[in-house]
Amino acid sequence: MGVKKAILEKWMVAQKKHHLSDKHVQMARELGLNPDKLGKIDNHTQETWKAPLPQFIEEIYYKRFKREAPETVKPLKQIMAEQEKKKKEQKKAKEIRRKLRDENTDVSATDIID
Template identity: 45%
Template sequence: MHSPMQQPWFEARRRFKLSHAHIQMARELGMNPKKFGSLANENQEPWKVPLREFIAQCYFKSFGRSEPGHVRSLEQLIEADEVRRKRKQDRKAQNAIAQTGNHGVTDANTGSGAS
């Protein structure tokens, strides 16, 4: 299942036949995948470089290296994000249980003893 925030990246990868590395470079550069159509118009505007080369040139200019050190696909990013969210939910649930458990013990020990 694709996240709505990631959907434009999936569409751009398919439409412009970009690799995982190119998508990651474009994401790190903060590019807008919805604007790739105007950047990838080298057929009608021959002075433009192909989109893959344009992304690689911009990435090299900004980061000083030709590609990211560790390339992760969009699917891997979504999976890692789901794992992170699940851990966070579990941690919150554990904390909620611990807090309600502590309140119950505290109330029992500090309650007024009528006996």
């Protein structure tokens, strides 16, 4: 199941706003964090007892998955490009199926008339 484009765009905005790397964004996505709520977690300049956001994400990722980082890291732009490519391929396949169906109904309609 693919991720919606709007959600990926929210993650791109959060990545720029909070200065996160692709690795940290993927870790946060796997943890199920909300990109809109990262500002509450990242408030370490005012509340010095809080860890910086990238460090906090690494800590909770290690607690949950027992590893330092994801096995493969995909940038958000690459995920969006793959989704666009897949969507175009699906549209082409659907158009081909539609043409074949129309050709079959045209042939069967002429057979019935004869």
